[in-house]
Amino acid sequence: MVVAAKRPRTFEVVFHDPNKRFYCSGDKVSGNVVLEVSETTAVSAIRVLGIGCAKVAYSKGKQKCRDEVEYLRYEEEVHLDKRDGNSSVTLTPGKRYEFLFGFELPGPGRLASSHEGKFGYVRYYVRASMETASQHAFQCERRFEVEEPLDVNTPDLLAPATASTVKKVTCMFIPDGQVSIAAKIDRKGFCEGEVIAIDAKFENTCSRIVVPKAAIVSKHTFLATGRNKVLRQKLCSVRGDHIISGMGDVWQGKSICVPKLKPSLKGCDIIAVDYALMIYVHIPGSEKLSVELPLVIGTIPYCGINSRTNSMLSYASAGGSCVSFPSAPPSYSNIQRELGADNGLTPLLDDYEQDEDEEEEGGLFMRPPVAPYPPPPPPPYSEVDEELRCRTHPVQAV
Incomplete structure (x- = not known):
């Protein structure tokens, strides 16, 4: 052998x-x-x-x-x-x-x-x-690969999330007003490609111009021998308008789309992957003010019908058929120029007698005028100042 x-x-x-x-x-x-x-x-x-x-x-x-x-x-x-x-x-x-x-x-x-x-x-x-x-x-x-199903339609993930915070701003140890945030989202569970609608209120009573922003962040936690190591990463963000001193701003359904992400990792004993929606305000010369709303990225998408987010997506997928846009304006060739008229107004619609076919259609239609001659050409271009010409060559009365 x-x-x-x-x-x-x-x-x-x-x-x-x-x-x-x-x-x-x-x-x-x-x-x-x-x-x-x-x-x-x-x-x-x-x-x-x-x-x-x-x-x-x-x-x-x-x-x-x-x-x-x-x-x-x-x-x-x-x-x-x-x-x-x-x-x-x-x-x-x-x-x-x-x-x-x-x-x-x-x-x-x-x-x-x-x-x-x-x-x-x-x-x-x-x-x-x-x-x-x-x-x-x-x-x-x-x-x-193993991917455990994670349903975002559970009561805990369908519950809204809210958070608020206030920060007092100082300048050279002198009080300089405060900045506040109050934020809310309709639910905590989302899937890839869904839109998160943010409701938030910002108030600025300090002397600085602040900028409100929102971002989806990930948090990776690794546990070993009683110690942990945490990695945070900003994945996508949106921003609002500047808020000057003494003013505020309100977000009503400010949208941010969930990018392509791995689902939240919940079943592992030594590795955890969590997500959060961070809403924060950038304050010049001071640390940013922020609140975090928990997010869970699942594998089974939301199946509700009463959510504002779901209705927005359904409307977008339907193509927005209920919105009508005005038609294009008529061409200049369809406008009759009456140069000899006493007044300076030029009618855009002609009086006409409706035929039987037009009566069935109904409505008012733009009709091209019937002119015995083509419209006159535009006046010649000249770079001579008319006012200067009149002063140098006065018109004599006859």
């Missing part, structure tokens, strides 16, 4: 549905382990492992912070047709061998969605290992 330690020509994991974007709790993950050897090889075992884990690793000073949580562990030994009591099976080159595998993911609440972050990740993959009679082992693996 010839035993080879060379790497197989083909050794890979192929899923039955390679176009599937992600799996959910309770789904079945199945496929084949495809194997082609380059030389005659004695294989003693082929094992398939389904693994899902979250890992966090970062440095805080001189301390190395690491942690790991396992969410999936499945192991299966592929059946090999061993004959005559042999401890291995012989594979020959030129043939394609496929070994079937399959397993079910745990039920709802036991998995965390896939995530890739700067200091940690949540990954799921299928790993296949082949053991030969010469104790050489070869491995291959293929990752798959």
